[in-house]
Amino acid sequence: MTDEEQQVVDLLKAMVQVPSVGAREGQVADLIETYLAPELQAGLIKRERITYAPGRDNLVLTVGDPNAERWLGVDGHMDVVDAGDESKWQFPPFSGQVKDGKLYGRGATDMKSGLAAVVVALKQVAHTHLDHGIQLMATVGEEIDNYGARQLAAAGYGDRLNGLLVAEPGNSNVDAAERGIIDYTLTAHGKAAHSSRPDLGANAIHGLFAFANAALTATAPLQAKDDPILGHATHNIDIIHGGNQINSLPESAYLRGNIRTTMIADNDAFIQALKQAAKTPVPKGVHLSLSIDSVLGAAAASPDNALIEAVQQARQRIGLDRGAVAYRTGITDAALFHHDGLDLAIYGPGNDTSHETNEYVALQDVFDSVKVYKDVFLNY
Template identity: 90%
Template sequence: MTEEEQVVDLLSAMVKIPSVAAKEGQVADLIETFLAPELKAGLIKRERISYAPGRDNLVLTIGNPNAQRWLGVDGHMDVVDPGNVNKWQFPPFSAHVEDGKLYGRGATDMKSGLAAAVVAFKQAAHEKLDHGIQLMATVGEEVDNDGARQLSAAGYGDRLTGLLVAEPGNSNVDAAERGIIDYTLTAHGKAAHSSRPDLGANAIHGLFAFANAALTATAPLQAKEDPILGHATHNIDIIHGGNQINSIPESAYLRGNIRTTMIADNDAFIAALKQAAKTTVPKGVRLSLSIDSVLGAAAASPDNDLIQLVQTARQRAGLNRGQVAYRTGITDAALFYHDGLDLAIYGPGNETSHETDEYVTLKDVFDSVKVFKDVFMNY
């Protein structure tokens, strides 16, 4: 079987597993089966770290166990929900191949990157390396980076000097990503007939007061321009309240999403939200703020050693060097990031992540295997 056939077989098998915040253990099984000869020969060391039943993180290592330089390679095994399957040109978990493209949920985000990394890892396992490589296949990235949080807390990122996250990049080589805050603001009021608002306390009016205060309080932070990550953003994306048109709502909530930078960071935004939650509200209304999920920004130098190594590998594979950029979205990177860590977020894929008819171009995957192998050998 050729290398390209191996890649397509592995990727197809991965995409056929509907690992929507579940069943990542089956993806880990596929990877272990693919690497069985190397595992049996002791060329690859393996650990499975259980997150929940049927949901295991997989950590694989090769190279010099006493190395000073360790390259971490990260890829998640879960995918987002496919949505209305009837809108798909091909069933979302069929891994249909047509005109040089493989279609399916997770084809771009990010089973293609994980499959390419695993194939390159298998090849590198047969080489003598003076450094170490630690491949981490994680669970629950699409929900709250569950697996990466677990591995990070257990110290799996501590020895890393570099981190390659195989997320789709559309040929970009990213050196940074913004942080994230998800929050919920709940307003508690008192129900009453709409003809007698004086007898109640309108929770929705409390939401309006908070929303105005929060957008005002965070505006100065959004105005700051980070030299790498640009401007932070703050959006209120969900609002819910009320039960009936002729009743004063006794409760209501809104949810907001913030993307932070190194100079407009999570602490500054959380402080602004807490201040906004103290704003004046209608009599009888009480506000409560919940910070639901937090992940810090991660920003390495745009010309760090790993970025340059990826660019050089692309050139040797007959590709352009790739534009250095940053991510507005998040990956597992921030969980493993620490000062001095070389960071590159790079992998096969395009802008169809989370979309209907998500696909990846197979040539992109084949090229990524070459780039990853080059990086693994020369780190």
């Protein structure tokens, strides 16, 4: 292992050892700043920390001409999901154990490996004269509701970007788009009564059934639309809760649904369909209330946009095949910074073990990604 590769491993391991499960992202930012201390002190990299909550700072790093007309944004999040039952892990989930060329731990794939790789690449290009700008945004709260990206986007950090590279894992895919998301809650309010006298009450669960049938019917035409880039939208009811005991009518019940939208079956159309479904006839004494809990639009760029091509050429220059160009069914921070004309590439080290027990990343994948990122930073 070369000295440069050892630096990557050391930084990634230290990041994984921070249990940043919806918290402590500031400690990850501290590690990045410590690693970049010589460049920060020399003024080669500019730094901003934008506090979301105590101990939870977004970190924005910029390199290049501050007055540049062309800017490449780079995005990576510092939080991770819960490790679940830690006794089922081969190694402790926040140990960053290395074995047989793999680093194990929660966040190893999603996405501290991508974040470590872009930070190392940024350190290297900081010593090169650039006639464009690079803006790295390390965000908080992506796994919950993209809290950090929402904060940065609202403050205008995405406005000047010509391209956005999101360092999420992708099994060597180079993605140009991702679906949007809607999370919603439908609550049915009724009246409790003894189950032997339903005439004295109003069954809230029956109200849920009426809404569910209406909502799935109302959204079916939207799901049938085939987006040329993002395919078909989806709508699933994933949680239902109601009732206290078998011989009592439930006075309240709720369900939660998740929708993944496209550019031609977008959030507005689905929300309108949900609102219409919430007006469906329900049993006497029952009324429905709809809450749209989280919304993030789809983001799509041409599969042959300039940033995708820059990544592909960088892969080829280090001896890798061109990656498959696809789209994400899941979400990243990309949609918060997306605007018309933005080049988009979602590309990073990692595999399908995101959020799983024994999550890991192959170190060679991380080393290759550093080289690809450095090439893109120099040539986009």
